[in-house]
Amino acid sequence: MSLTVFSQQAKTNDYGDVKVVWNDHIKDSVFSDFQEGIKRTKILDAIANDINGYLALPEDLYITFDECQSSNAFYDEHTKKVTICYEMVSYLYELFKTKTNNPAQLREMVINTTLFIFYHEMGHALIDLMDLPVTGKEEDTVDNFSIFLLADGSKKGSLAVLDGAIAFYLMGESEKNIPLKNLELWDEHSLDHQRFYHIICMLYGSNPIQNQALIREKMLPLSMTNRCIEDYQKIKKGWLKVLEQWIKK
Numbered sequence: 001m002s003l004t005v006f007s008q009q010a011k012t013n014d015y016g017d018v019k020v021v022w023n024d025h026i027k028d029s030v031f032s033d034f035q036e037g038i039k040r041t042k043i044l045d046a047i048a049n050d051i052n053g054y055l056a057l058p059e060d061l062y063i064t065f066d067e068c069q070s071s072n073a074f075y076d077e078h079t080k081k082v083t084i085c086y087e088m089v090s091y092l093y094e095l096f097k098t099k100t101n102n103p104a105q106l107r108e109m110v111i112n113t114t115l116f117i118f119y120h121e122m123g124h125a126l127i128d129l130m131d132l133p134v135t136g137k138e139e140d141t142v143d144n145f146s147i148f149l150l151a152d153g154s155k156k157g158s159l160a161v162l163d164g165a166i167a168f169y170l171m172g173e174s175e176k177n178i179p180l181k182n183l184e185l186w187d188e189h190s191l192d193h194q195r196f197y198h199i200i201c202m203l204y205g206s207n208p209i210q211n212q213a214l215i216r217e218k219m220l221p222l223s224m225t226n227r228c229i230e231d232y233q234k235i236k237k238g239w240l241k242v243l244e245q246w247i248k249k
């Protein structure tokens with residue numbers, strides 16, 4: 001076998017990258033301020049670099065923030081684009097205000113949760129682009145994808161998963177007080193409290209030693225820990241298996 005043939009084979013499926021795009025005509029002045037702030041965090045570039053370093057893609061995938069007239073986050077299979085709506089970001093700010101008054105902490109929690117949601121949507125995108133098999137509810141499967149990629153032992157990744165889980169908990173707590181239109185994103189998803197416990201369980205399972213605090217702070221009952229470790233290993237194995245041919249070595 002010649003070297004040329006070999007290298008072609010190795011790269012045969014890498015036809016795309018995650019690419020960052022921006023809507024430069026945001027009408028709402030609050031949202032256009034959000035956009036300037038978000039651009040400075042370089043959160044989208046970090047997501048793009050992370051995925052592009054880890055996976056070959058069959059075609060380009062676009063990621064963006066936009067104004068949408070509803071609190072939402074979605075993947076559009078026609079445009080191959082993941083969008084987080086500024087209305088969603090704004091909703092998360094209001095949600096976390098019930099948890100903290102500290103502006104820096106509030107901002108951090110919103111960014112962390114946004115990161116979790118981006119990877120969730122990225123999971124939907126990969127299922128479409130790579131035509132991946134899904135067994136069970138797709139919403140749960142892509143929550144698991146988000147956990148699988150983010151809970152890698154890094155502090156930043158663990159916090160994204162933790163704050164994502166807390167956001168679902170708070171949504172569950174406050175659902176009665178929030179107009180139904182703001183809950184659109186979540187209606188196909190597992191109940192918020194259920195989602196919270198599953199994510200916390202998987203976070204613990206990803207690294208029991210590093211995540212002891214989840215038990216200390218009574219977010220996770222001690223009786224569940226063994227199951228969390230086993231379930232996390234299954235999820236990790238499942239995602240590694242379906243992504244096998246796309247993972248860059």
Ligand SMILES: [Zn+2]
Pocket residue numbers: 120121124139142
């Ligand atoms: Zn979803």
